[in-house]
Amino acid sequence: MKKRILMWAGGVLAFFLLLVVLLFAFRSRVLSYTINRVVAKVENKYPADFTIGSAEFASWNSVVLSDISFVPHQLDTLFVTDSVHATISVGSIFRGRIVFKRLEVANSYLTAVKKGDVTNFGFLFKDDASAAPKDTTSTGRNYGALLNRVIETAFDNVPDQVDFKNLNASYVSTNRTIDIRMPYLRMDDGNIASEVSIRTDSLVNRLLVQGTIDPDDYRIATSLYAADTNGIRLPYIKNKFDAQVAFDTLRLSLNDKTFRKDVLTVRGAATVDNLMLNHPKLADEDIQVKASAVDYVVKLGPNLFEIDSLTEVRVNKARANVYAAYQNETSKIIDLKVSTKQVPANNFFGSLPAGLFENLEGIKANGWLQYKLGFHVNMDSLDYLVFNSDLDASKDFKIVEWGNTNLQKINGSFSHTVYEYGKPVRTFTVGPANAFYSPIHEISPYLRNAILTAEDAGFYSHNGFHEEAFRQAIIKNLEEGEFARGGSTISMQLVKNVFLTRKKTVARKVEEAIIVWLMENQDLVSKNRMFEVYLNIIEWGPDVYGAKDASRFYFGKQPSELNLAEAIFLTSIIPSPKRYRSSFDSYGNLRSHKAGYYRMIGGMMRRRGLVSQEEYENLYPNVRLYGRARDLIVTAQDTTAVDEESSQYELETIDLLDF
Known part of the structure; x- marks a missing residue:
């Protein structure tokens, strides 16, 4: 038995030695055959000439390719390189697919050109007409499977060692120029190092790149550092999105990936240092975030995009777990959940990005805060939309020092400035020193109750927020496809007028919510x-x-x-006071469309016991004008057209708050 095993082992060894001898003897022919197959395959697939000037062995497993070019037919040259020196896997030659162990490339130029509608690269992205059409009507495209193939292909072809010198890539069109220069790119034993200069029109970014890669486990980690004091600035963001983005350092990593049951799961992390973001829809000023990070778990599958709840987002010292999902198999379904553990209140306020919430900057507090947000919507069933948002404080939570703004200033007399289009138009004192100031008991109960009925019937019972009103506002905005309705309570309107600008930014809305929460939940001001x-x-x-x-x-x-x-009329124009004239005809009479508003408000007040049945029955939708208003309105040009937009706004406001 042992003799047979030795004879078999000897035969295998002899056969292996024979293969090595044959390979060494015919390696040039095998290489030439493989190169020709590759060239033929490329040229059969694309309308281009793929040329390799020479290909020869420098050693028994080292190949030198020179004068390589890829030139589309009758178009500008797309790619050229002087030389490629590669150490290859011997077995890969027989398989007709070269796998590089070491790769040295010198003086390479990739030049993408667009002249009008003609490009020298567009053909690379066209579908293969000869391929059988794929039926995607039932399952849709699985972007998880696509990304999984891209990741595996990229990692499976990573050489053990890389030494690139003078790599260049550019894109040139009539209105845009991008030029990328890489003096070197080295990779050795999984360590990556490079220097990159990127010019986009007049903007130049100089970067240093460092990282590690482990192709066997699909792991990669890279860091991009600014090589000068200008930071790393993203181009074209200003032109395309009216925004600016810059940062000092960006770190990205892919730590793990799995593909099971048509679902790709990727895990990794990203951090950004000294992020600057500017967008007029976000905030008035530059938003500065000293340190931000995310540890992500993302899933992609058929009709599915999901950010797993294990994903953690960090902004300075504040941390939150985020879950988000988008499904569109039968209908579009969106889910969002945000939750934090108990966080020290000082960490919460100290982590708010500079430039985002001007009034809250510098606040110091004791105690703990915890936040939870839940949102769910099926775009085919908007009436069942779910929205809840809760910020909870520990019993010992307390503001110990105000920052830029003392929110308790409205407990006494204070100076108030009115802004329009970002400019101050009038400043007056809110207090007895102002002759036009009225204590609440000197204001007609009819006016107080009419405003509460129309604007915020639950003002004296809620804690500053009316979630059902806000939910209805979201539904309306989704139906309209634009910001058509807000869900503001009187508390929110007050905060907006006293502390904030009138610009509709995300930052203003969030700051408004935080200030309202502080005022209402900490009893800073009485109702x-x-x-x-x-x-x-x-x-x-x-x-x-x-x-x-x-x-x-x-x-x-x-x-x-x-x-x-009179009280109901004054209430009716609160949503749009600059359109006050549209309520009257040229004789000073209320237009007919106001009758519906009067019946609605009067009826709601009667049902709530705010007016008697007799007062309701004697309510007539008209008022008599005096003074300055009469001079402006009665002399105005007569127009009998009903202001439908104003009327609809009034009805929606009442419907929103009638509960």
């Missing part, structure tokens, strides 16, 4: 005082602010003297 300030600062017409100013402007009387019809 009566909040409503009193609100009634004294809101706009009611041309340079008309506050209930006393409005009462005199329209009716020549004190706010305590307003009757029910």
Whole structure:
């Protein structure tokens, strides 16, 4: 038995030695055959000439290719390189697919050119007409499977060693130029190092790249550092998105990937140092984030994109777990969940990005905070949309030092400035020193109750937020495909007017919510005082602010003297005070479309016991104008067209808050 095993082993060894001898003897022919097959395959697939000037062995497993070019037919040259020196896997030659062990490339130029509608690279992305059409109607495209193939192909072809010198890539069109220069790119024993200069039109970024790679486990980690004090700036963001983005360092990693049951799961991390972001829809100023990071778990599959709940986002010292999913197998379904563990209040406020929330910068607090957000919508069933948002504080939570703004200033007299289009138009005192200031008890109950009925019926019972109103606003905005309705309570309107700009930015809305939460949940201001300030600062017409100013402007009387019809009229123009004239004809009579609003508000007030049945029955949708308002309105050009937009806005506002 042993003799047979030895004879078999000897035969195998002899056969292997014979293969080595044959390979060494015929290696040039085998290499030539393989090169010719590759060239033929490329030229059969693409309308281009693929040329390799020479190919020869420098050693028994080392190949030198020189004068390589790829030239599309009748178009500009796409790629050229002086030389490629490669150490290859011997076995790969027989398989007709060369696998490189070491790769040295010198003086390479990739030049993409676009002249009008003609490019020298577009043919590379066209579908193969000879391939059988794929049926994607039932399952859709699986981007997880596609990305998995890209990852595996890329990692399977990574050489053990790389030494690239003078690599260049450019894109040239009539209105854009991108030029990338890489003096060197080295990879040895899994370590990556490079220097890159990227010019996009007049913007130049100089980067240093360092990293590691482990092709066997599909792991890669890279760091991009700014090589100068200008930082790394993203080009074309300003032109395309009206935004600016810059940072000092970016670190990206892929730590693991699995592909099971048609679903790709990738895990990794990303960190950004000294991020600067500017966008007019986000905030008025540059947003500065000193340190931000994400540890991500992402899943891609048929009709599925999911950010797993294990994903953790960090902004400075604040951390949150995020879950997000988008499915479109039968209908579009979107889910979002955000949750934090208990975080020290100081860490929370200290982690708010600079430039994002001006009033909150510098706040110091004791105690702990915890936040949870839940959102679910099926775009085919918007009425079942789910939205909830909760910020909870520990019992010992307390503001110990105000930052830029003392939120308790509205407990006493303060100076208020009105802004329009970002510019101050009027400043006045909110307090007894102002002759037009009215304490809440000197304002007609009809006006107070009409405003509460129309704007925020639950003002005295909720904690600053009306989630159902906000949910309905989201539904309306999704139906309209634009921002058509807000869900603001009186508390939110007050904060917006007193502390914030009127610009509709994401930052303003978030800052508004935080300030409202602080005022309501920490009992910084009483409900009566909040409503009193609100009634004294809101706009009611041309340079008309506050209930006393409005009462005199329209009716020549004190706010305590307003009757029910006058109170409902003043309430009706709060959503759009600059359109006050549209409520009247040229004779000063209320237009007919106001009758529906009067019936709605009057009926709701009657049902809630705010007016008697007799008062409701005697309610007539008309008012008598006096003073400045009459001079402006009665002399205006007569037009009988109903302001449908204003009327619809009023009805939607009532419907939103009628609960």
